[in-house]
Amino acid sequence: LDRASSGTGSGAMDPLPIHARAIGEILGSAPMGTTTAWVLAVLTVIGLYVIARTLRRTWWILGMYLVGALFYMVVSSWPPGTFRTMLTGVWYNDSFRLAALLPVVTLPIAVFGAEWLVWRLRALLEYLATLTPEQARSLPSSMAGLARLRLPAPARVVSVWVVIALLGVAAQGGTLSQVQQRLQSIFAVSKTSDLVDEDELKVLQQVDGKVPQGGVVVGNPLTGASLVYALAGRQALAPHIFGERTEMEQLLLDHWDEAAYNKDVCPAIRKLNAYWALDFGTKTVIPTEDPFPGLADLAAGTAPDIEVLATSNKARLVRTTACD
Known part of the structure; x- marks a missing residue:
């Protein structure tokens, strides 16, 4: 789940451009190849300048930023291996997760930059307001025009707030708009959706009418079947890919479809009230060896003695009749 482990052709990608790109993504608040957030990028650079000048008081903010940046750069540009795992462990050995943490360490830096910019603007307006007409004429034409305005104190305060509002509006573009588009495309349900496609969703929407309250549905969570709890209000035997299983639960996850001829299965089905199963095929959301051979x-x-309760193309909700 990262760029560093991918490549084309027979040779690996040169690490130097990947490292440089990762650094650019960090400074530009554009992780995972998203659009550079130029406003945040400028504020981040200014913020780093401010922190460098006040390092005795703000070293911990810089340290937090550098740690987050280092982790992201390593995981997104180094190939998988001992160094990466030693540095980030297992969970954060994934550039997507670290990309989600980058805003947490970047925002304080950007706030320092925005504060510096606003205070400099306010100081400039106050300075121009004190100039005499003769002094104003000696300034460059653009500055002289501002000096001639002679903004009163309330107007200067309002102008500062206007700049703050403009910075906030400008920061909404770039990365944010692209991320919104990506999320919309990622989570849209279609015929080719990774976790739950249109046919599987149609079957899930019929579950509450076919499976009674208290019924437990067997399914492979890698195919999206565990979403029966969220979308249909019925308990999933395996609500997650990983987790502690009881002996009976593991028996059904390994042998549920053998109920017609395996004498150990029906007692477990009756005990857990797990007569139902979702068949969403063999396509999984991540490539892995099948940890649920019971389906x-x-x-x-x-599988013998199976009654189909709902179907949409290849997606099915079924019930075993072997234990009736």
């Missing part, structure tokens, strides 16, 4: 025959269409 393999069901997906292959060879």
Whole structure:
């Protein structure tokens, strides 16, 4: 799940351009190749300048930023290996997760930059207001025009707030708008959706009418079947890919589709009230070895004593009749 482990052709990508790109993404608040947030980039650079001048008081903010930046740069540009794992552990050995943390360490820096910019603007307006007409004429034409305005104190305060508002509005473009578009495309339900596609959603929407309250649904969470709890209000036998399983739960996850001929399965089905299963095929949201072999025959269409309760193309909600 990162760029560093991907490549084209027979040779690996040169690490130097990847490192440089990662640094640019950090400074530009544009992780994972998103559009550079130019307003935030400028404020971040100014903020780093301010912190460098006040390092005795703000060293910890800079340290937090550098740690986050280092982790992101390593994970997004170094190939997987001992160094990466030693530095970030298992969970944060994923550039997407570290990209989500970058705003947390970048925002304080950008705030320092914005504060410096606003105070400099206010100081400039106050300075221009004190100039005499003769002094104002000696300034460059653009500055002389501001000096001639002679803004009163309330107007100067309002102008500062206007600048703050403009910075806030400008910061909404770039990365934010692109991220919104990406999220919309990622989470849109279509015929080719990774976790739950249109057919699977149609089946899930029928579950509450087919499975009684208290019924437990067997399914492979890697195919999105565990969303039966969120979308249909029925308990999933395996609500997550990982987790502690009881002996009976593990038995069903390994052998549910053998109920017709495996004498150990039906007692567990009756005990857990797990007569139902979702067959969402073999396509999983991440490539992995199947940790739920108890649905393999069901997906292959060879499991005996199966009653189909709802279907949409290849997605099915079924019930075993072997334990009636």
